[in-house]
Amino acid sequence: MIISVLSGKGGTGKTTVAVNLALSLAETERPILLDADVEEPNVALYLKPDVIVDEVLPVSVPVPEIDLAKCNYCGRCAEFCQFNALAVINGSVMTFPELCHGCGGCAIVCPNRAIREVPRRIGTVEKGSSGPLEFWQGRLNIGEPFAVPVTRLLKQGLSELEGETAVIIDAPPGTACTVVEAIRGSDYALLVTEPTPFGRHDLDLAIQLVRQMRIPHGVIINRAGSNNEIIVDLCNKRNVPILLVIPFSTRFAAMGAKGIPFSRVMPDWQKEFRRLYHAIKELCQCVN
Amino acid sequence: MRQLVITSGKGGTGKTTVAACLLTLAWRAGIADADVDAPNLHLLLHPKLLDEREFKGAKQVVKNEAACSGCGKCEEVCRFGAIKDLAVDPFRCEGCGLCVYVCPEKALRLEEVATGTLMLSRTRYGHFAHARLYIGAEASGKLVTAVRRKAEEACRDEELVIIDGSPGIGCAVIASLSGTDLALLVTEPTVSGLHDLDRILKVAQHFGVTALVCINKYDLSPELSAELERYCAGEKVDLVGKIPFDPAVLDVIRQGMPLEDLLKTRAGQAIEGIWETVRMFLH
Amino acid sequence: MRIAISVTGQDLDSSLDPRFGRCPYFLLVDPETEEHQAVPNPGISAGGGAGIKAAQEVVNQGVKTLITGQCGPNAFNILTAGGIKILQAPAGPVRRVLELYKQGELAEVNAPGMAKQGMQGRGFR
Incomplete structure (x- = not known):
């Protein structure tokens, strides 16, 4: 079963929820935890013992390389490329690899077979473990605009998993598209929010997203307090269940700041997260 | 016209609140919300909509079912998995047009598609350019660029445009950062805040934008705040202020009070100090 | 010898558009006769790399001089490879830009980058 944790708004506690949930299930379910926030991967900061990396996979995009001996500067490649990753000017070809999406079209349209594709590294996927937890993460390189290929490679391994x-x-x-790629194929989506006008607004966007993708979903209110109404009201309107409420406390905040998952220190919360997992499992079976 | 972008690698550090305070302090300035896939500034600015239009920001493949012979060549060449069982998956199509090229029946064509709504509004503080990326759409960077252009056009006579950026380091962030005069990076005293500050600072440096740092909610962890300060000193980047955690800020936002009230809070006072430094850097 | 100017409209009454990659038109003008022709900038609808597309178009038009506000590094490299001299001018009426050009008042751009328009020494308040 694949559970995605998302939020619309940043900084609502996605990573906190994902890590606490995974750790609470570590002994019984042997889950795989995936950090698919490849622009700013933070899960590893919360994992102790430190992550042991077993496998490093380079993420690359195939970009054109021109064989000038064969090129006759006809310009078809530049004409074809929707992303303007090539230009042909007065007897020279220029490539702009950072704009290339790697579709491979230029090599196909070239009548002289003067284009071959070479990999250009844009990021990394790492697979490893932290204690009993299996952990995978993707990381986009600085200055690279397209995160989706990293997410795609990160999730490729999931299709090869067997059993439950x-x-x-x-x-x-x-x-946006990076979130779509991250949560595609999930059995359930946990939407983490906070009781503020910003939290409510972005939760509503997240609900629209998972509805469009037809992923069953429920809400977790983080940093909850006297203003929960603002979220409860929206959930009632949209008919979305609230599965868990995590209160605001400076103690939680202090632990989060230092990268300590609170359920480690407070075993009662491990029970809460296990209860959450089983509730989700049941919800998913109802759907199926 | 100078452009100041407020951004952060990590989400939820308080970019939008800081941007709103700076806007109030600058009094007259243009403002752009470049966080197009989770925009929040409009919730604070009570904007009066002047203009709204669909933004065609991407091309996608459209199929003419009647002409399709079912040969499957399109599916073979597509590297994005955007054609499955002869149907186009709009979430996956990147608009490269290779399937169009190989289709022997000319059953496919590239069509411009709307990826969001682009808006211009009036506020008490100046013109406000904003947008809403359609759910799950791609090319958010292009919509960000369009928002910035809109702000530039509407605010020709303003001396300053403030851009509220999006979290991350990818295309939307690059589009909101590149070509600006100054970036104010808002971070928070958490291990994630420190990690993400390092990444966004390197992105700013990569694109040649001068960056300043401020720490929001610094008193939630004096220990990590000290570490952030050491980090800034080590990277030789100016730390221009520390903002206390202040629940009064949320009260102002929740109750929809005027932005000026934000400046009366303790956090607002700290941001006023930051503004004094930021404007020196803008000169 | 015709020159290209990035412009907002289709004739000499339009203004110079300082944005090279996303200007709506290029005006091809013979500075002596003032004969001119507008060509649409294909870069304006480009998914990415608008400057590249625009630069390719300017090169294809066979001009040797371009007047614009600012162009990015990719466009700059293509224009330079195409043997085009890039002159910088502020936004304003095309006729005025032409005058400045004839008087030799426009500076050549030797490096890519964004033009800074400055604050004219005034504060924000």
Whole structure:
């Protein structure tokens, strides 16, 4: 079963929820925890013992390389490329690899077979473990605009899993294509929010996203306090269940700041997260 | 016209609140919300909409079912997995047009598609350019660029445009950062805050934008705040202020009070100090 | 010898558009006769790399001089490879830009970058 944790708004506690959930299940379910916020991967900061990396996979995009001996500067490649990653000017070809999406079209349209593709590194996928927890993460290189190929490679391994492995995915903030790629194929989506006008607004966007993708979903209110109404009201309106409420406390905040998952220190919360997991499992079975 | 972008690697550090305070302090300035896939500034600014239009920010493949012979060549060449069982998955299509090129029946064509709504509004403080990326749409960077252009056009006579950036380091962030005069990076005293500050600072340096740092909610962890300060000193980047955690800020926002009231809070006072330094850097 | 100017409209009454990659038109002008022709900038609808597309178009038009506000590094490299001299001018009426050009008042751009328009020494308040 794949559970994605997302939020619309940044900084609501996605990573905190994903890590606490995964740790609470570590002994019984042997889950895989995925950090799919490849622009700013933070899960590893919360994992102790430190992550042992077993496998490092380079993420690259195939970009054109021109064989000038074969090129006759016809310009078809530049004409074809929707992303303007090539230009042909007065007897020279220029490539702009950072704009290339790696579709491979230029090599196909070239009548002289003067283009071959070479990999250009844009990020990394790492697979390893922290204690009993299996942990995978993706990381986009600085200055690279396209995060989706990193997420894609990170998730590729999931399709090869056999049996009933629990997978928990920490998604990036927002509702753009990177989030779509991160949560695609999930059995359930946990939407983490906070009781502020910003939290409510972005939760509503996240609900629209998971509805469009037809992923069953429920809400977790983090930093809850006297203003929970603002979220409860929206959830009632949208008919979305609230599965867990995590109160605001300076103690939680202090632990979060230092990268300590609070359920480690407070075993009662491990029970809460296990209860949450089983509740989700039941909800998913109802759907199926 | 000078452009100041407020950004942060990590989400939820308080960019929007800081941007709103700076806008109030600058009094007259243009403002742009570049966080197009989770925009929040409009919740604070009570904007009066002047103009709203669909933004065509991407191309996607459209299929003419009648002409398709089912040969499957499109599916073979597509590297993005955007054609499955001869149907186009709009979430996956990147608009490269290779399937269009190989289709022997000319059953496919590239079409411009709307990826969001682009808006211009009036506020008490100046013109406000904002947008809403359609759910799950790609090319958010292009919409960000369009928002910035809109702000530049509407605010020709303003001396300053403040840009509220998005979290991350990818295309939307690059689009909101590149070509600005100054970046104010808002961080928070957490291990994630420190990690993400390092990444966003390197992105700013990569694109040649001068960056300043401020720490929000610094008193929630004096220990990590000290570490952030050491980090800034080590990287030779100016730390221009520390903002206390102040629940009064949320009260102002929740109750929809005027932004000027934000400046009366303790946090607002700290941001006023930051503004004094920031404007020196803008000169 | 015709020159290209990045412009907002289609004739000599339009203004110079300082944004090279996303200006709506290039005006091809013979500075002596003032004969001119507007070509649409294909960069304006580009998904990415607008400057590249625009630069390719300017090179294809066979001009040797371009007047614009600012162009990024990619466009700069293409224009330079195409043997085009880039002159910088502020936003303003095309006729005025042409005058400055004829008087030799426009500075050549030797490096890519963003033009800074400055604050004219005034504060924000």
